[in-house]
Structure formats: C-alpha cells, structure tokens
Amino acid sequence: MWQNEKMSNITISEARVTLGSLLRKPYEVLQVKVYAGLAARGFGDIRPAHSSVFRYIRPEGSRVSDLAELADMTKQSMAYLAGNLADLGYVTIAPDPTDARAKLVILTVRGRQVWDALVELSFDLEGQCAARIGAEKMAQLRAILGELAAAIAD
Amino acid sequence: MWQNEKMSNITISEARVTLGSLLRKPYEVLQVKVYAGLAARGFGDIRPAHSSVFRYIRPEGSRVSDLAELADMTKQSMAYLAGNLADLGYVTIAPDPTDARAKLVILTVRGRQVWDALVELSFDLEGQCAARIGAEKMAQLRAILGELAAAIAD
DNA sequence: GTATTTAGACAGTCATTCTGTCTAATCATT
DNA sequence: AATGATTAGACAGAATGACTGTCTAAATAC
Secondary structure (H helix, E strand, O other): OOOOOOOOOOOHHHOOOOHHHHHHHHHHHHHHHHHHHHHHOOOOOOOHHHHHHHHHOOOOOEEHHHHHHHHOOOHHHHHHHHHHHHHOOOEEEEEEOOEEEEEEEEEOHHHHHHHHHHHHHHHHHHHHHHHHHOHHHHHHHHHHHHHHHHHHOO | OOOOOOOOOOOHHHOOOOHHHHHHHHHHHHHHHHHHHHHHOOOOOOOHHHHHHHHHOOOOOEEHHHHHHHHOOOHHHHHHHHHHHHHOOOEEEEEOOOOOOOEEEEEOHHHHHHHHHHHHHHHHHHHHHHHHHOHHHHHHHHHHHHHHHHHHOO
16 A cells, blocks of 8 residues: 555645645746846845845835834844845945934945846846746736735735 | 935836746745644644655655755755654655665655645635636636746756 | 833844765676 | 775754844833
C-alpha cells in the first residue's frame, strides 16, 4: 500500500496545481529578475526585504510607524530595515519637525535612483511578459487580479 | 522641492501598481488563510516554510536532495525543514533502500492529514474566490497565469 | 495636569536561509 | 579491481529578517 493508492479522496499525483502556486511562480520569477536587474545597475546590496520600504515610502519621507503599518510588520522590524538602508546610504533618518517623537525615513539621491530603477524594471518586465502573452491578456490579467484582491480581502 | 515634484520621468505618486504587487497581494492573503485554516484543524505548528516539503513530497517518499532541487534551495536548508517536520511528527526519515547514502522523507499519517488539509483548503479558498469574481474569470485567471509562468520562465 | 497613547530604541529570541567543510557511498574509467 | 570524481547528507557557523518585551520621551485626551 501507500504507492499511488487512494488514502483519501485525492491522491498526491492527482492534486491539481493550486491557485496559490499559479500566483507564486510568476511572482518569484519577477522578483528574481527585479533584484538581478538592480544588482546589474550597481545596487547589489538591496535585498527583497528592503522592498517594504521602497514600496511604501513617500516622496517627503515616511515615519517608521507608518511604513510598518503599511507593510504589516512591527515597528521594530521596519526600524531595522530603515536603519539598514541608512547604513547602506539609501535613506537618511531625520527628526520629524511636526512630532519630536517621530523620525522620518527619507530617500537619498541614491535611494531615489533605486526607486526609479525598481519602477523601470517592473515596467520593462511587464512589457516583456505582455509581448509574449499579448497585451490584451495582460490587461485581462491585471483586471482580474485587481478584482481578486478586492474580493479576497475580507 | 522634492514634494511631488518630478525628480525623474515618474513621480512616486504617479507610480502604477506593479504586476508583482498584483500577484503578491492575493497570494499573501491566500497564504494567511491557508495557515490559519491549518491551525484551526489542529496543525498550528506547520509554518509556511514547511510548504516546500508538502508541495513536492511524493507518496512513496522523497529524498532530501530531490526536495531541495524542486524547492530551489540548498540540501542543508531542506534537511533542516525535513528534520523539523520529523521532530513535529509529520514525517519520518528512513534510509533509502536503493542508495545507502540517501534518506527518504516520508509523510506519517498525521503528515498526510496535513497534506489533505492543504489540498482541501486550497480548493475551498479558490471556490470562495470563484464565487465572488465568477467561475469564468477564475478559469481565465488560471489560464493566463499558466501562460505567464510558461512565458516568463526563460 | 494627570493619564493614556504613540513613536521609536534597546535587548533578546527564533526561524529560515546561506556557505563551508566533512564523511560515506556510489558511479565511471581505466 | 583500483582509483578518482560525484553525490547524499551531516555538522558547524553565520547572516538575515522577523518576532516579543520592556523602556523613555513626547503628544494627546480628559
């Protein structure tokens, strides 16, 4: 027993590829390509974890607490990432003039270059995908994914 | 300067939501729901990292090396996960009769229950999504994501 | 003006990956 | 059959990225 036999309603070999896998695989490929592109542009010290900062940071600077909330992580974890990026020269951490408790995380010129590169890489990669599967399907994909995100966020 | 001003061709506020984000958001929601469902069924000690094992393990058992290759990680990392699952009682690690160097990771009955729960949770969650966005769109989404994965995997 | 909340720092922990090195077993080639 | 190369996995150590808990100082609410 055990080999390919039905242990429950579905055998392992019959298992259908999950929606999660279908979402995960292209996402992971894109992520690898984005960070490879960043490295190729001289930003090899930017790691995926830093994307939580670049994804949500505002042009005038953002507070650690706000970034943490947007990224759905603790303030401590976000402070670690921001401090890390500050050590690497991509952001500066300055006191918030409107609240003496708070500190603003602000992109340096080099940080802004990373931000621009991220936008460009994402745009180019999506273009490459669209070129292969067709612009119409890409538009459909975007539309459906948007609906899915809205539908699933209870 | 700096506030909402054009520092490059695109300002931060103009940035379009990336394809990566569109893929990531529903994936993360699904993942949270799957692991919450697993916890609700009494498997609260299964963590997302363990999915690399459950995703690729074969019914007759799989070698650490094979799992590592499928999951695209080092043998050491996979051995850590397998050892972890063995400690938790979800797999046993037995010598491979066909190769004295190798060891087989084999699901226990309880491990198989987790596997079944993962299949069921994925199925149910997809059904819930389909109920909200429509079965036709879900079918389109599956089809396009499959094409995308094939197109992007250089 | 006191009490509560908020922002962040500091310390410690844990999980998940990695590299590097090692042994033992297998495979390939002479 | 002996040798050399490869493969499977173990062990040790480290880095990363997240957590909890506790603390101070500042801001806000009553």
